[in-house]
Amino acid sequence: MKNTKPKFNQIIDAAVEVIAMNGYHSSQVSKIAKKAGVADGTIYLYFKNKEDILVSLFQEKMGQFIERIEQEIAEKNNAEEKLLELIQLHFRQLGANLPLAIVTQLELRQSNPDLRKKINDVLKRYLTVIDSIIEEGIEEKLFQENLNKKLVRQMIFGTIDETVTNWVMKDHKYSLVGQAEEVHELLVNGISKR
Template sequence: MTSKKTEKYDLILQGALKVFAENGYHRSQVSKIAKAAGVADGTIYLYFKRKEDILIHLFQEKLGELVNKFHESVAETNDACEALRMICTIHYTELENNPELAYVTQIEMRQSELELRKEIGITLKPYIELIENIVQQGIDNGQFRANLNVKLVRNLIFGSMDEVVTSWLLSGQKYSLRDQVNETLQFFIHGVSK
């Protein structure tokens, strides 16, 4: 994409994030997204065929950025416990710093149709695989118990962080999400350590 096209694409995704967070996905019209993005209604359709595509691309872009941050941070350590701390810290910090993204990823995704959730789930796969690799690394280097069910543990770790963020949103963000990292990590490490 040319820089002007990229700029409009980014504006549309930012507008969509704001509109989806404020109104919910199902109550968000393309015209509201266009207005929030500062583009004409028809411009949206130059980039996306339907509203569902906007949500899918939003997840691809935002979660892709997060996954890149996760990979960059854990590349610096061979310590599985430290890698989990980095993942948890980034997960909580990024979503606390962007409550609109947290709302859309935590609440709106769950209310989408099954097919849409499946498409969005593909975007989550690299994140889930990264957690799985960290768990396996912890087993391989003797930090974690050898008899762990790696796929189950990775789902429990991801699901725990996911639930912490959802609870934070539903509470009205009355406390710091980042402040939950140490207790979350203690829970993980206690569950997987020898």
């Protein structure tokens, strides 16, 4: 598998920096290679083209992030706690890595339909985690049993996602993680049985 090769992560990390700084369309493979400290040709040992770098970057970063979320929420006692943990982890991950936040919130959105489909395929696992929290909340009688689960999932993901996008667009002048509890409160109040 390509991501076990030693320079793979080096190239991915360089791509995050270069794309965040220059935008996807102005980020030549040669700039990514230079930032990674590898020859241009080395990039093509790992990736087919620049689009493949962007998709791989998202698969790699999102894959690691989803694994972490799955592990962390497994230790929580109920759906409300799991949802709070998910929001906090999401905000922490992107709040601590502005270049990654710029790439995920802005650059990935400008891509062609084929690329967006590949990105949506990666997101499915994350949305499945949200679905499991909703299901658990209903089973625990914390959330309303007649919820439109797909709509609730969109509401949760969309709120988290837009909060990060707004933070990026406002030049990250405030704490993203500092908004986690308030976002959680607003979401839970909308779906809880209270």
